[in-house]
Amino acid sequence: MNHEPHTSHEAKPRFLTTYLFSQDHKMIGIQFLFSGLIFFGIGGLLALLVRLQLAWPDGNLPYIGKWFPQSWGGKMSPEFYTMLFTMHASIMIFFVIIPWLTGTFGNFLIPLMIGARDMAFPKLNMFSYWVMWPAFIIILASFFVDGGAASSGWTSYPTLSNVGAEAGLEKIPAKPGEPTTSYTVFKDDSFNSPAAPGAGMGQIFWLVSLIFVGIGSMMGSVNYITTILNMRAPGMDLMRMPLTVWSLFITAILQALALPVLTVALMLPLLDKLIATSFFLPPGGLSFGNWHTTPGGGQPLLWQHLFWFYSHPAVYIMILPAMGVVSDIIATFARKPMFGYKPMVFSMAAIASLGFIVWGHHMFQSGMDPRLGTGFMLATILIAVPSAIKTFNWLATLWGASILYTTAMLNALAFVSMFVIGGLSGIFMAATPVDVYFHDTYFIVAHIHYVLFMSSIFGIFAGITFWFPKMFGRLMNEPLGKVHFALTFIFGNLTFFPMHILGIGGHPRRYYDPTIYQYLENLQPLNQFMTISAMLLGLTQLLFVINIFYSLWFGEKAGKNPWNCNTLEWDAPSPPPHGNFEQIPVVQRGPYEYAIDGPLDHLTQSSPASEGVKHHE
């Protein structure tokens, strides 16, 4: 377990091996950080275009209108709109949140926090980042293919997404007075789809890109599991691991079990499109206007089961690491031991395991047997219990604390507050009869954004601010960080909270123009209000980017342990060299020894036992 210090880093590092083809877990984490940042920008711009359309659905857009083809008449087309929200969600989920949480935090933190010199498989780790690049390139290229990028939603339900044109029959238009019963074999080898323009080549690119993401995450998760199980420093028992490491460990297990299902599932529509396998084409075939598919033998519902069997665990992949990060940050700045360390670990494990049996709650209206709905409803309701336990433990940690309001702490506190909202809205939708009404309305959109933007992203902001000094040796700018936090908190809520109300009003999601419905008419002012808030929210994020780049070069120099935190990464220099530690630390105690009796305020995990007068175990 005790590795020899690497000698390779004595050799003069070259640019390519240091920054690009690095096998150092820290550099790989940083690579994930910056590529995520680029996609955060792209995904954000897509979201703003979605909002623009929703607020002024029939107005010609000033300035932007000019970019659209003449034939659209200065507005975006409905197909373009469906592409926007599809790519927004796909990019934010698969190229921002998951890479930031598992890629950045997983890579950077796991070896440092368990006192290892690197990952168990450094080369595999490098590949896990570099298979992301084909994914990056393909997903970006998909915007420029014939028919535009994927546009069947991030969920890509067949038969909208899987029908290809290469195997169908075209009706010969009727001559006057003749029945329309003759067909020719439809000849089209362009991969266009009769279902939607974006369901052709764009969809194929989408599928291939996500397969690469799946392979990359798979490599990452195998590496994390092995590293955590085998490479912990002496004395680092499992029950002494910081909650961040626990959360990343459980996430990696989730990923290892669920992701292969998605990766294989993605192959099925791909085969449907490329070689007409008809996994999702029903026996009777389909007809799109004059165009008929061949009869199939498949079942569209199969995709939903496979997709949600992955994607429900995936939503926990998208929040568990943030929960871990937030727990550590709250304990550090509350200067107080984590309340209920064991319940926190067990509740994460409970969330992860229950997470495998609740996927049907996305399918209450899908045509699944309604009796099955009851089972999924009960499991879903139960998953709110561990979520509640975590919330109460965070609050108990804050009770009687000695809170330091750093930027990282504020973002972590926002996580707690916003996660409560996201979790509570989940209960409405878990109730099957209520979900009949709320399913596919803005209520879901509100829920998603409270758990993913207002929780996970706040957790990510907290984590980046907190570990920035360890990554780069400099602190992020605190005043700028606080302004960014306050504005994000305000504009984020102004943008996303009214979505609950829209949902209660019955506003469906993914609508290009809701104003053609009478019952939605008086919700339109809310739509406009949310769009303006979203624009301001988007602008606010520039402050974060500015802060990162400013602090990279001009930030205040950080010592080893700027936050007086207990975990092992703060024993290493900032930034840690290749190999991380001068000497592998020996762990004496758990990570949350704050507010101890005696002259010291806290005891790091590695400081010798004699330093503290006494401490609780």
Add this chain to the structure above:
Amino acid sequence: MYRCWGLLFAAVNLAAIGLFAVSPAMGWWLPKNIASYGADIDHLFYLILVATGFFFIVTQGTLVYCMLRFNAKEGVKAMNIHGNTKLEIIWTAIPAIILIYIGFAQTPTWAKMKYIEIDTWFPVRYKGTNIESDLHVTVLGRQWEWRMRYPQGNIPADPQAWADLGNLHDLHVVNELHVWKDAKVKIHLKTQDVIHSFFMPNLRLKQDALPGKIMPMVFSPIEANVRYNPTTKMIEELNPSSTWEIACAELCGGNHYRMRGKLFVHETKQDYERWFAETLKNQRLHESPRLQPIVAAGNGGKP
């Protein structure tokens, strides 16, 4: 200075509560319910609203209190507590009990909506397709419209076969669902291309149409909104604010948002039948004998 953070959190949470408080008055709320089981759903919604509202206030209140009260002070250490088993048990049990209550409180409504027969809460028996109805309608979703098909005499001899194949004497209407007050309606929902979802907000009802399958939907409206005027041959709304719409709730391509239909609930069965007879007569006049109404021609609802 540190106080401003607690106050910011308090302000945002109060604004959230405020929005929920003013929304009903602004008309930003549930549309009027007209379903027989709709009151049960709304009741459940309010039950969950109260339960979640309670937890919202307790947790956010505690958070704000901690933020205001427990800021770092010179020379004062935080409490050294690592946990408390009794507390953990209490705050596991209380939400668990409330949630399980919410879980069981909803099964009867779900059963009622889906026409599942329940003994206790479990095992559930599926009553399925042979449920008694006064009116059968087949709704076919396609890009991008709803095609309704009504049988003569309201109840076909073999509903399942009829939903599948149709009958030469059926009435075909696009985007208009006609039923009558208190009728037990059974919809056979189909699609010929992609998944659509038949959503009637006023009936609190939504069902995906699955390619290759016929999905049942059962409901009974408790209020009427139209009357058929035999002299003008027009549908008249009973009052100007009672337009009830049908929407598509599952992404089905670019014009997903355009699958707008209308729900007409006639005052009586006789009124519905007058409308049916008159409309069918019109259809026969215009129908060329060879035109098979089931076979879709042209490019559908494409604008």
